[in-house]
Amino acid sequence: MGVGAVGLVLVVWLLSSVLAQGPFPGLAQQIRGSQTIQAIDAALPPPPDVTGRVSRYLDDQGFPQVFAGGGITAPPVSPTTDQAVQAAAAAGQPSTVQIRGFGCGGKIGFGSGFVSQPGFVVTNAHVVAGFDWLRVRDAAGEHPAVAIHVDPALDVAVLSADVLAPAIGWTDVAATRGTQGATLGFPGGQSQMVVQPATVQSRIEAIGRDIYGQGSARREILALAAAVQQGDSGGPFVTSAGRVGGIVFAADPGNRTIGYALTAEQVRPGVAAAIARNQRVAVGACRF
Numbered sequence: 148m149g150v151g152a153v154g155l156v157l158v159v160w161l162l163s164s165v166l167a168q169g170p171f172p173g174l175a176q177q178i179r180g181s182q183t184i185q186a187i188d189a190a191l192p193p194p195p196d197v198t199g200r201v202s203r204y205l206d207d208q209g210f211p212q213v214f215a216g217g218g219i220t221a222p223p224v225s226p227t228t229d230q231a232v233q234a235a236a237a238a239g240q241p242s243t244v245q246i247r248g249f250g251c252g253g254k255i256g257f258g259s260g261f262v263s264q265p266g267f268v269v270t271n272a273h274v275v276a277g278f279d280w281l282r283v284r285d286a287a288g289e290h291p292a293v294a295i296h297v298d299p300a301l302d303v304a305v306l307s308a309d310v311l312a313p314a315i316g317w318t319d320v321a322a323t324r325g326t327q328g329a330t331l332g333f334p335g336g337q338s339q340m341v342v343q344p345a346t347v348q349s350r351i352e353a354i355g356r357d358i359y360g361q362g363s364a365r366r367e368i369l370a371l372a373a374a375v376q377q378g379d380s381g382g383p384f385v386t387s388a389g390r391v392g393g394i395v396f397a398a399d400p401g402n403r404t405i406g407y408a409l410t411a412e413q414v415r416p417g418v419a420a421a422i423a424r425n426q427r428v429a430v431g432a433c434r435f
Contacts, residue, residue: 209377209434210397211273211302212356213407215363224325224372227344231327231387236342238389242315243331243340243382244285246270246292246306248278251433257336259382260306261391262314267422268306269414270381271396272297273358275304277433284338285312294430296421300357300364302396303414304381304430305421315383315391317411322347322369322384322392330373330395330406332382345373345384347392350410358434367413369393375406384408 239261246268248256258274260283268283275281276299281292283306292308322328326347334341348370357364371384375398384393393408 209273210380211358211364212360213353213366213368213397213399215354215356221324221349221370224346224348227327227329227346227372228387231346232329232342232344234387234389235327235329235345235385236331239315239329239331239383239385239391240340240342241286241313244268244283244310244312245333245338245340246274246381247282247284247289247336248275249280250278251435254433254435257333257378258380259332259378259395261331261381261383262310262312263305263317263391263418264314264422266307266309267295268292268308268310269383269394269418270304270306271358271394272299272302272304272431273396273434274381275306276358276431278430281306281430283308283310285310287311293427295425295428296417297428297431298417299359299431300362301366301409301414301417302358302364303394303409303417305418307425307427315385315389317415318386318388318390318392320388321350321412322386322410323350324348326386326392328384328386328388328392330371330375330379330382330384330408332375332379332395334376334378336378341379343373343375343379345371345406348372348405353407359432367410369408369410370399371395371406371408372404373406374398374404379406 242262246258260268260270283292290308292306296305330345383391386392397407399405
């Protein structure tokens with residue numbers, strides 16, 4: 148009897164960690180709201196790598212796994228003001244670019260990014276992973292690009308490209324709950340940039356998986372009240388002060404109105420070091 152109960156708990160522990168991350172939003176939300184699942188997550192260590200790999204294959208959005216366990220919930224925030232969105236859009240639109248990749252057995256990948264210094268574009272590692280042919284598109288056209296930094300654990304990449312888009316600076320003040328602005332990107336690989344209102348719901352340290360669903364990844368993230376879709380990955384979260392407060396990298400599988408961004412404070416040192424080195428690096432293996 149006791150052995151059977153323990154076995155049942157272990158099965159629930161493993162399955163809940165997979166299904167809480169997708170691909171069925173309604174089920175994911177119910178699992179993550181379950182007090183029983185939360186108690187199991189608190190009592191047991193993060194699930195093994197195999198659950199990360201399974202959830203990666205189930206996730207039709209192509210995002211990395213943000214939480215190795217059941218995730219978090221945060222109270223809602225007030226709607227983002229029109230003034231905050233307009234200020235963020237005015238600052239971020241000229242610097243936001245689209246990224247295209249070709250490779251991985253003839254596949255085409257799309258993502259977003261932004262110019263942090265002239266000639267250098269910041270995006271996500273999962274946007275460029277495995278693609279040996281990269282292009283960056285700005286208002287002046289499409290430009291060849293090479294990777295000079297790819298971090299599959301944090302999910303950050305830096306590209307060198309002869310873009311004409313101007314650079315946008317990082318925020319000097321850490322984004323916290325209530326910080327308003329907008330996310331900018333190219334959802335679905337469309338050519339038209341989309342600006343989404345965004346407000347920080349919480350700022351947390353998350354233990355998830357790397358972009359391959361294998362090793363553990365510790366990230367400092369912003370939970371944003373903002374709709375995020377595949378193709379938005381790598382785009383900036385720009386605050387109402389006109390600075391980059393984070394890099395969009397995932398959507399909440401249980402609530403598609405919540406997106407996640409890596410904090411500027413965690414990302415910025417690695418980006419600066421990569422630009423200073425400015426040496427081509429491998430983009431890594433294909434994810435799928």
